[in-house]
Amino acid sequence: MTRTILDVHVLQTVPPSNLNRDDTGAPKSAVYGGVRRARVSSQAWKRATRQAFDGLLDPAELGVRTKKAAELLAARIIARGVELKEPEAWQAAAETITAATGAKVEPPKRKKDSAARNGDEDPAPESAYLLFLSDRQLDALADLAAEALNGPGGQGGPGGVKEFFKAKENRARAREAANTRHSVDIALFGRMVADASDINVDAAAQVAHAISVHAVENESDYFTAVDDQRGDDEPGAGMIGIVDFNSATLYRYAAVDVDGLKKNLGDGMRPDEPATEPVRRAVQAFVEAFVTSIPSGKMNTFANQTLPDAVIVKLRSARPISFAGAFEEAVLPGGGGLTGGHVAAACAQLAAYVPEVERAFGAVTEESWVLRVGERTAPLSDLGTDVGLRELVEAVGTAVAGRLGPDA
Numbered sequence: 001m002t003r004t005i006l007d008v009h010v011l012q013t014v015p016p017s018n019l020n021r022d023d024t025g026a027p028k029s030a031v032y033g034g035v036r037r038a039r040v041s042s043q044a045w046k047r048a049t050r051q052a053f054d055g056l057l058d059p060a061e062l063g064v065r066t067k068k069a070a071e072l073l074a075a076r077i078i079a080r081g082v083e084l085k086e087p088e089a090w091q092a093a094a095e096t097i098t099a100a101t102g103a104k105v106e107p108p109k110r111k112k113d114s115a116a117r118n119g120d121e122d123p124a125p126e127s128a129y130l131l132f133l134s135d136r137q138l139d140a141l142a143d144l145a146a147e148a149l150n151g152p153g154g155q156g157g158p159g160g161v162k163e164f165f166k167a168k169e170n171r172a173r174a175r176e177a178a179n180t181r182h183s184v185d186i187a188l189f190g191r192m193v194a195d196a197s198d199i200n201v202d203a204a205a206q207v208a209h210a211i212s213v214h215a216v217e218n219e220s221d222y223f224t225a226v227d228d229q230r231g232d233d234e235p236g237a238g239m240i241g242i243v244d245f246n247s248a249t250l251y252r253y254a255a256v257d258v259d260g261l262k263k264n265l266g267d268g269m270r271p272d273e274p275a276t277e278p279v280r281r282a283v284q285a286f287v288e289a290f291v292t293s294i295p296s297g298k299m300n301t302f303a304n305q306t307l308p309d310a311v312i313v314k315l316r317s318a319r320p321i322s323f324a325g326a327f328e329e330a331v332l333p334g335g336g337g338l339t340g341g342h343v344a345a346a347c348a349q350l351a352a353y354v355p356e357v358e359r360a361f362g363a364v365t366e367e368s369w370v371l372r373v374g375e376r377t378a379p380l381s382d383l384g385t386d387v388g389l390r391e392l393v394e395a396v397g398t399a400v401a402g403r404l405g406p407d408a
Contacts, residue, residue: 002317004258004403006283006396008290009312009323011213011346011377013249016221017304019295020044026218026244030211033328038212038248044295045252046207050185052289057281063134063183067126070094070105074124076142082149087121092161094125096145099165100178102195103127132191134183141177144170175199184282187264188256204261205254205286206320212248213327213346220244243301249309249342251327251350254290255320256283258400276401284397287313288389291371309343310380311371312354313392315399321363326353344376351379367399 018027020040030039053062064072073096074089084092094105104127107115111123133141148164165171179199182191190203220242227238258279265278291311294304314321331345358365368384369392387395 003319004400005316005318005320006256006258006287006400007312007314007316007320007322008252008254008256008287009314009350010252010291010308011249011310011343011350012210012252012306012308013343014247014294014304014306015302016219016245016247017302018243018245018298019304020297024244027246029216029218029246030209032211032324033330035215035330036217037214037330038216038246038250040210040250040252040295042207042209044297045210045290045293046189048293048295049207049286049289050189052293053185053285056285056289057184060135061184061281063132063137063186065130065132067128067130068124069097069127069131069133069138070125073097073138073141073145076138077145077149080142080146082146084149090124092145092149095161095165096141096148096174097127097131099171100141100174101131101193101199103129103131103193104195129194131193132186133178134181134186136181136183137178140181141174144174144177182264184265184278184285187261187282188286201264202260204258204264205256207290208253208322208324210250210252211324211327212246213251213349214249214331214333214342216246216248218244218246243298245298245302249331249346251324251346252290252308253322253324254286255322256286257320258283258404262404274401276404279404280397280401283400284393287396288393291389291392307373308371309373310347310377311369311392312350312380312383313369313371313396314365314384315367315396315403317364317366321357321361323350323354323357325357326350341376347372347377347379351383354383366403367395369395 020028022028028039028041029036070090070093073093074086077089077092078084097103097105105125107122107125115121115123145161148161165174182201186201188203188205191201193199222242224237225239230238261282262279265282291308326349327346331342331349333340333342357363369387370380370384371387371389371392372380
């Protein structure tokens with residue numbers, strides 16, 4: 001069976017920064033090829049990619065991952081004209097979410113105890129873990145809750161919602177509302193619901209931990225801050241501290257199973273658009289967001305707002321292929337005949353490695369594009385069609401839609 005797989009490879013230089021901290025506050029690292037490398041976790045770059053979707057997609061195509069889904073749903077229930085006070089709407093929302101996902105939703109004990117000590121009302125209910133629900137799923141659940149409260153089959157009042165969902169057919173409708181019309185981010189990155197594995201969503205995208213192509217040692221910045229109001233008799237700093245950082249040229253990799261993405265997005269397509277449109281939009285958004293995003297860790301401290309030096313996107317009919325092996329032997333500074341730097345040597349190693357792997361394993365590339373900056377990246381020019389970002393995004397979307405076909 002022919003598959004449609006999208007591989008995205010990125011080389012990106014990041015100056016002094018701390019994109020992704022470990023439990024000690026130091027930049028994360030990993031040993032690869034026998035030397036320590038800078039590392040940015042896949043979770044960090046997935047979140048950055050999801051946040052970049054906000055500027056690329058309609059909010060209706062996105063989701064929210066939160067413990068506070070009951071508050072979000074309660075607001076939508078009230079917006080449907082249901083006459084409930086906020087705490088009653090929270091209760092109705094909690095009953096609806098439990099019916100849809102099996103998750104227990106109740107006020108956190110710590111917050112509830114604190115409210116009781118202070119004589120305050122109970123806080124809003126929360127789930128014990130993060131729930132990932134799309135905007136359209138929240139709307140569908142709000143419609144059901146409103147029906148439970150005021151509709152023909154409803155029982156009236158917030159307590160009636162629990163009775164409403166005791167009916168097997170109503171519980172099934174709630175389950176379906178939570179398991180169809182997935183948002184782009186849920187379709188790409190998946191969803192795990194601990195209490196209801198049948199509504200889990202397998203991720204269509206895989207994101208590797210970014211690693212530096214060269215050896216890295218973390219450094220420490222000892223800093224002092226002056227108190228603007230200090231007097232002449234108050235010498236010394238108002239504050240001192242240490243921030244760990246490193247600098248790196250990162251190899252980043254992600255893969256998208258387009259067929260899996262199509263399956264996840266299959267429901268909820270509008271009748272007035274081609275069947276391939278949701279997949280095309282999702283793939284284009286992913287490519288642009290993954291390429292241009294960067295985790296926000298310590299951004300205000302280091303302002304490490306770089307863009308990639310090179311991007312290679314490959315469309316395949318078989319399994320995804322990472323080219324991390326090109327950097328198993330760490331790049332040394334000064335490669336490519338230049339003084340210092342890792343980009344030139346990294347591009348040379350990657351350009352030599354890719355055709356060797358593809359030849360050895362008969363890995364066919366259906367289409368390939370290269371976005372690159374400057375002469376240092378020239379060795380990569382033979383790996384695909386030379387494009388800018390806008391051309392890359394459009395070409396990938398068109399190619400994917402073409403492979404899926406008009407009746408996909």
